[in-house]
Amino acid sequence: MFLAKNRHVSYSVFLFSFFLMCTQEMISQQNNVCIDYKTLTVSGEIVYLPILPENKIVNSDVVDMLSSVEKESILDHFTTKWDTIRFNPFHGENLDFPLELTFNNKEFAPPVDRKMVITSRYGWRRGRPHQGIDIDLVVGDSVRSILDGKVRYARYHGGHGKTIIVRHANGLETVYAHLSKYLVKENQEVKKGDVIGKGGVTGNSRGSHLHLEVRYHGKSINPEYLFEFSNDNTKVRSDKLFVTRKWVTPRYHRSTRKSKIVLCTSLEDLTKIKEDQKKIYTVRKGDTLYGIANRYGLAVSEICKINSIRHNSVLKIGQQIIVN
Numbered sequence: 450m451f452l453a454k455n456r457h458v459s460y461s462v463f464l465f466s467f468f469l470m471c472t473q474e475m476i477s478q479q480n481n482v483c484i485d486y487k488t489l490t491v492s493g494e495i496v497y498l499p500i501l502p503e504n505k506i507v508n509s510d511v512v513d514m515l516s517s518v519e520k521e522s523i524l525d526h527f528t529t530k531w532d533t534i535r536f537n538p539f540h541g542e543n544l545d546f547p548l549e550l551t552f553n554n555k556e557f558a559p560p561v562d563r564k565m566v567i568t569s570r571y572g573w574r575r576g577r578p579h580q581g582i583d584i585d586l587v588v589g590d591s592v593r594s595i596l597d598g599k600v601r602y603a604r605y606h607g608g609h610g611k612t613i614i615v616r617h618a619n620g621l622e623t624v625y626a627h628l629s630k631y632l633v634k635e636n637q638e639v640k641k642g643d644v645i646g647k648g649g650v651t652g653n654s655r656g657s658h659l660h661l662e663v664r665y666h667g668k669s670i671n672p673e674y675l676f677e678f679s680n681d682n683t684k685v686r687s688d689k690l691f692v693t694r695k696w697v698t699p700r701y702h703r704s705t706r707k708s709k710i711v712l713c714t715s716l717e718d719l720t721k722i723k724e725d726q727k728k729i730y731t732v733r734k735g736d737t738l739y740g741i742a743n744r745y746g747l748a749v750s751e752i753c754k755i756n757s758i759r760h761n762s763v764l765k766i767g768q769q770i771i772v773n
Contacts, residue, residue: 526620527599533635536606536614539667547719548665548692550675551619552685557595557676558642560625560661561586564680568658571671572702573746579704580669581624581662582678586648588657592625594639595676595683603631609660610652613645621675624662627654668697674710687714693722700746732768745772 532538559565561584569583586592594615601622602614609626613633616622629649639645650657663672674696677684691713695701702708713719730741738760742749753760755771764770 526618527616529620531601531616533602534604536602536609536612537664537667542666544666544668546692546694546697547713550621550665550690550692552688552690553618554596554641554685555688557683557685558593559683560584560593560595560659561648562591562593563587565678567678569704570702570707571669571673571699572704572708573700574704576748578699580699581626581660582672584659584661584678586657586659588629588647588649590648591644592628592646592648592659594625594641594643594645595623596621597641598623598639600633600635600637600639600645603633603635605651608653610654611646611649612652615639615645620665621670622664624660624664626660626662627652627658665692669699671696671702671708673707674712686710686712689714691715691719693719700751703746728772730770730772732764732766732770734766736764738762738764741770741772747772 530538563586566585567582568585569579571582572579592613596615596617598615598617600613601616602612604612606612606626609624611626611628611631613625613628613631614622615625625646627649628646629651630647631645632647633639633643633645648657648659654660661672663670663675670692672678674692675686675690677686693713711722713722728745730745732741738749738752741747742752749760752758752770752772753762
């Protein structure tokens with residue numbers, strides 16, 4: 450299904466573009482007036498379909514011609530589980546990997562006006578997953594939307610404190626947490642670089658900073674895989690990226706150091722990745738479950754579950770432990 454979807458996306462975009470030109474000519478010939486447009490997102494490309502009087506969207510014939518796979522590609526991300534109350538309306542949804550993401554922008558706007566200093570990265574931190582990056586700021590500093598989008602959520606959320614979530618055209622959502630003030634409201638459209646809030650220390654925050662997350666259908670993605678957070682440039686790493694499980698799993702990363710970025714921009718790149726191979730650790734003299742878990746950024750309970758052992762099990766020298 451994944452391969453089929455890739456083959457049909459470009460065809461879908463072409464089909465809609467061709468249909469739009471034909472429709473515009475038909476409207477001109479029949480002296481009808483287009484009263485509105487329906488916005489659809491096809492693999493990150495925004496397509497505008499004209500709506501004629503009587504609120505009839507004139508794309509029914511074209512939609513009937515599309516295969517079921519192509520119809521799945523035509524998804525209006527701004528209406529999918531749009532929820533201004535729940536932080537994660539996608540809870541419980543299963544995603545197929547790899548995810549394919551496309552971007553219309555080559556650069557993003559810095560989320561803060563001062564020099565970007567990342568104080569904590571995406572990954573395992575103090576025995577828990579840290580699902581974003583922390584960027585240093587001072588209380589009251591402006592916080593900006595990194596891409597064009599629409600505000601889905603602007604309210605207080607547990608450890609995040611005052612939080613704003615912006616949904617973008619390709620389905621991504623960016624989360625801005627620990628704010629001191631909201632400057633936007635739910636359902637408000639924002640442009641790249643617009644000020645949306647003020648930095649703070651609300652929620653579970655050790656000092657003032659911006660906690661920035663990037664999510665797709667509720668799954669957090671390592672922001673540094675998608676965006677280059679540098680004071681020299683703020684580039685979107687590629688106009689098309691494939692996101693594998695590694696980049697949505699905090700335990701594969703450490704919050705204290707930057708992960709090695711190896712981009713997947715094509716199907717050929719995916720074939721070179723062997724993420725599913727199990728990592729094996731051979732127990733040495735003096736090893737403990739806690740020490741092994743800490744070394745690989747895992748919880749002791751995870752190692753016990755993977756290896757079907759108890760937390761008080763006695764380790765033997767030479768024993769092999771699965772650590773992924």
